[in-house]
Amino acid sequence: MIAAIVIVPGYLKSQERQKLQDTLRVAFEKGQDVPPEVLDAMTRDIKPSVSPYRDVRRGVIMLALAGAFSAIGVAHGYFEGFDETWGWYAAAAFPGFIGIAFLLLGLFAKDRKA
Numbered sequence: 397m398i399a400a401i402v403i404v405p406g407y408l409k410s411q412e413r414q415k416l417q418d419t420l421r422v423a424f425e426k427g428q429d430v431p432p433e434v435l436d437a438m439t440r441d442i443k444p445s446v447s448p449y450r451d452v453r454r455g456v457i458m459l460a461l462a463g464a465f466s467a468i469g470v471a472h473g474y475f476e477g478f479d480e481t482w483g484w485y486a487a488a489a490f491p492g493f494i495g496i497a498f499l500l501l502g503l504f505a506k507d508r509k510a
Contacts, residue, residue, distance in 0.1 A: 451502030458495030462488040 416438070423430055447453075469484025 449502060451498045451505065453502075455495045455498030455500075455502060458491040458498060460495075462490075462492030462495060464488075465491070 420430055420434075420438075465484050465488035469481040469488065472484055473481035
């Protein structure tokens with residue numbers, strides 16, 4: 397599942413790039429001129445602009461993951477006994493503290509421009 401999350405976007409982007417190259421090849425074969433802006437846009441490495449709220453979003457996601465682990469711990473403790481729930485809370489601590497760090501980074505760096 398994790399491999400699919402990593403591989404599929406790259407595959408789709410390569411398919412899109414391949415289709416664009418095929419379209420340009422057909423245009424060249426038919427003798428049509430391609431505007432230099434199109435070629436410049438293709439050769440440039442365009443990265444999406446970094447949002448100043450990216451850290452806040454990541455922090456919220458990590459805290460939600462920590463909350464999910466904690467909820468599993470509560471449910472497990474309800475059915476199996478509360479002595480065995482410490483593992484779930486320990487698992488929740490890692491994304492929880494990382495989420496807090498991301499939130500602090502995002503909130504203290506609010507004045508930076510995208």
